[in-house]
Amino acid sequence: MTVQIETLQSIPYFHGISLEDLNTIKDSFFEKTAERGELILAEEEPSNVLYFITSGAVKLFKTSADGKEQILDIARPGQSINDVPVFDGNPNLTSAQAMGPVILYGVDKAALDRILQLYPRVAQNANKVLAGQVRRLTSLVEDLSFKPVIGRVAKILLENSEENPDSHPKLTQQDMAAMAGTAREVVGRSLKALEEEGLIRLERHRLVISDKEALKDMVAAFS
Amino acid sequence: MPVIDYGKCDGCGLCVSVCRCKILVIIDGILTIVHEEKCGICSRWCTECEDVCPTGAISCPFDIVVE
Numbered sequence: 038m039t040v041q042i043e044t045l046q047s048i049p050y051f052h053g054i055s056l057e058d059l060n061t062i063k064d065s066f067f068e069k070t071a072e073r074g075e076l077i078l079a080e081e082e083p084s085n086v087l088y089f090i091t092s093g094a095v096k097l098f099k100t101s102a103d104g105k106e107q108i109l110d111i112a113r114p115g116q117s118i119n120d121v122p123v124f125d126g127n128p129n130l131t132s133a134q135a136m137g138p139v140i141l142y143g144v145d146k147a148a149l150d151r152i153l154q155l156y157p158r159v160a161q162n163a164n165k166v167l168a169g170q171v172r173r174l175t176s177l178v179e180d181l182s183f184k185p186v187i188g189r190v191a192k193i194l195l196e197n198s199e200e201n202p203d204s205h206p207k208l209t210q211q212d213m214a215a216m217a218g219t220a221r222e223v224v225g226r227s228l229k230a231l232e233e234e235g236l237i238r239l240e241r242h243r244l245v246i247s248d249k250e251a252l253k254d255m256v257a258a259f260s
Numbered sequence: 261m262p263v264i265d266y267g268k269c270d271g272c273g274l275c276v277s278v279c280r281c282k283i284l285v286i287i288d289g290i291l292t293i294v295h296e297e298k299c300g301i302c303s304r305w306c307t308e309c310e311d312v313c314p315t316g317a318i319s320c321p322f323d324i325v326v327e
Contacts, residue, residue: 056315073278073280073321092277092308093274093277094274094277094278094312105311113274113312113314114272114274119266134283136277136278136308136311136312137277137278137292138277139277146316152295163326183267197324198324198325198326199323199324199325199326204319206320207322207323208300208321208324209310209319209320209321210307210310210320211310212319212321221311225266225285226312238327239305240305241299242261242281242299242300242320242321242322242323243305243322243323243324243325243327244322244323244324244325245325245327246325246326246327247327249327253295
């Protein structure tokens, strides 16, 4: 497979770059494929390649010393991954894992530097992409720091369980995020924490409250 | 089983690429659920289709039950 100019054109880094110029730089890129579960980047490992996702989805995450995962983003087609290590020369900030079959275009740091020197528009676009990443991560830090979501999630589960005769709708994680006033990723993290503590269990199409009293204690502790 | 909001779905197929149970397919550009009874058989209730959807068009509703 060769690098397609039309695909490059759809990547925010290359918005506004003419077809002629894209044709000139396309040989700087190589195609890489990954299967579901394959680790594309490992946290703290050195890397000098910037990747652009052209197909599929990639999970970006950090892992704690005791093996807990914090998802920072799910990157989709058009998005770049590994920008920061390529620009600052330090190790990878996160691990990146394919969530299904993935196709990426890669460009190494030396080639990227040449492109940035030749095409200031690409540098401007890169600034915009990085600013967007800072904005999104700042919002996630805000949610994780200031909003004790786990208590609210526990309360929502109790209030919407089948035991409550007034309200037992089917919910989605997005519904719960809207109810708790937070991001969906934060709800997912809270559910995982509750599951690890043995208070709930996730099964096919249902969430089982396995320790109702402990869940009530959780609500009381965070309210 | 996932629920699709066709008003939001643009048929990008990201959910198809991550579905472990192979119950999602694009037919003539339209996201379609096939073998819905197989949703969740491959692991547990993964909700990855909901995770990756860029437009919020697919969701995985669940019942909350007390043991």
